[in-house]
Amino acid sequence: MPLTPRQEKISDIVRASGPITGEQIAERLNVTRAALRPDLAVLVMSGLIEARPKVGYYYTGKDAFSLITDQVSLIKVRDIQSVPVVVSCNTSAYDAVVTMFLEDVGTVFAVEPGGILAGVISRKDVLKIAIGGNDLHKMPVKVLMTPMPKIVVTTPDEPVLAAAKKIIDNEVDSLPVVSATSTLGNKVYEVVGRLTKTNVARLFVELGEGKGGNNYS
Amino acid sequence: MPLTPRQEKISDIVRASGPITGEQIAERLNVTRAALRPDLAVLVMSGLIEARPKVGYYYTGKDAFSLITDQVSLIKVRDIQSVPVVVSCNTSAYDAVVTMFLEDVGTVFAVEPGGILAGVISRKDVLKIAIGGNDLHKMPVKVLMTPMPKIVVTTPDEPVLAAAKKIIDNEVDSLPVVSATSTLGNKVYEVVGRLTKTNVARLFVELGEGKGGNNYS
Known part of the structure; x- marks a missing residue:
């Protein structure tokens, strides 16, 4: 609900000077109280300002951004995740880099047979290994990867917002999207996707362009 | 303005079955027409649905997401940019990587004297150079950087949404934030900041958590 310029002005006045009566607002805007009524009604119904009898209008602090939370929380990781790019744990660091270039990804996942997550290589x-003067051909990825259980993961059902927060808080470029499963009584993670900063930034752009409502809800 | 559950229901009915009269909506929800009046008023004023005399209520297609566009478009690059990390064009690729690790950034900018943007190194x-078996110590960054004028840039005043779209569309991790200036009649760019996918993802998280209204407006 985009506010009209006059509604914006009223909202600013109430934020700065509330509680304030309708008469005082009308005076500031040089209009009649009656002319303001529809705008005040919209602002009160929108929750931006509240009216208190014998006191006047005051600002609630709930601004338009609170809506974003409500809508964005409906979007799940599965709605925007990418396909995972995986290598075996015995792959050389060199071949892992070649895979990164071929698939044009910044992160590959090392997996055990069955697609079970073992590590993340960025x-x-x-x-770091390359500038250390090591021979990437002779070094298996398991030497340099971030291994389980130190890997931060997400699931297809997790809200994107929570997953994006994990990316930011843990300072990583991407998260493996996993499905928990059991092998010989041990809980392990099968890799089913990849959630990257690019996915999040693209979602931001799409939501900002107003595409989100149709694609994700 | 989060909708109440009943307003959501009405909105869904109008979207699915509009144009539809108030009486028909009331019938479906098993309430009186009068009981619906306040909710219909909110929905019409919010722009979600419109009322047409003798036809009924119909859905406008402007859903809640359109609000995001309006609010997010107010946030500028300057509000979320990071400080730039720069090296000289004669720096070796090795020293550029060391700078990346020391500053913990994925991209450094190569500059000429005066902080004038010459290239971007990711x-x-x-x-790519390292796995080619080249000696990073002997290679100046200008050999491997993306040089001007091929660099996609942004400015402090650009809306974040437009800048984020540049990041996605050009498949880069970050943009130099520049200020255009003139040297000997040539237009050049002084580097004043850095806008990364991390900045965008963090903004997304902050907006989603409802922090945006206070920080950016």
């Missing part, structure tokens, strides 16, 4: 991990 | 650029 460009940063490989670069 | 982890991917250096990794």
Whole structure:
């Protein structure tokens, strides 16, 4: 609900000077009290301002952004995740980098047979090894990967917002999207997707362009 | 303005079956027409549905997400940008990587004297050179950087949404934030900041958590 310029003005006045009566607002805007009535009604119904008898209008602090939370919380990781790019734990660091370039991804996941998550390898991990003067051909990824259980993961059902917060808080570029399963009584994670900063930034752009309502709800 | 459950229901009915009269909506919800009046008023004023005399209520297609566009478009690059990390064009690729690790950034900018943007070096650029078996110590960054004028840039005044779209569309991790200036009649860019996918993802999380209204407006 975009506010009209006059509604914006009223909202600003109430925020700055509330509680304030309708008469005082009308005076400031140089209009009649009656002319303001429809705008005040919209602002009160929208929850932006509240009216208290014998006191006047005051600002609630609930601004338009609170809506974003409500809508965005409906979008799940599965709605925006990418396909995972995986290598075996015995792959050399060199071949892992080649895979990164071929698939144009910044992160590959090392998996055990059955697609079970064992580690995460980022460009940063490989670069660190490369400038150390090591031979990437002779080094298996398991030496340089971030191994389980230190990996931060997400699931298809997790809200994107919570997953994006994990990316930011843990300072990683992407999260493996996993499905928990059991092998010989041990809980393990099968890799089913990849959630990256790019996915999140693209969602931001799409929501900002007003595309989100149709695609994700 | 989060809708109440009943307002959501009415909105769904109008979306699915509009144009539809108030009486028909009331019948479906098993309430009186009078009981619906306040909810219908809110929905009409919010722009979600419209009323047409002798036809009924119909859905406008402007859903709650359109609000995000309006609010997010107020946030500028300057509000969320990071400080730029720069090296000189004669720096070796090795020293550029060391700078990346020391500053914990994925991209450094190569500048000429006066902080004038000359190139962008990403982890991917250096990794490509490193696995090619080149000596990073002997290679100046200007050999591997993306040079001007091929660099996509942003400015402090650009809306974040437009800048984020540049990041996605051009498949880059970050943009130099620049200020255009003139040297000997040539238009050049002074580097004043750095806008990354991390900045965008963090903004998304903050907006989603409802923090945006206070920080950015």
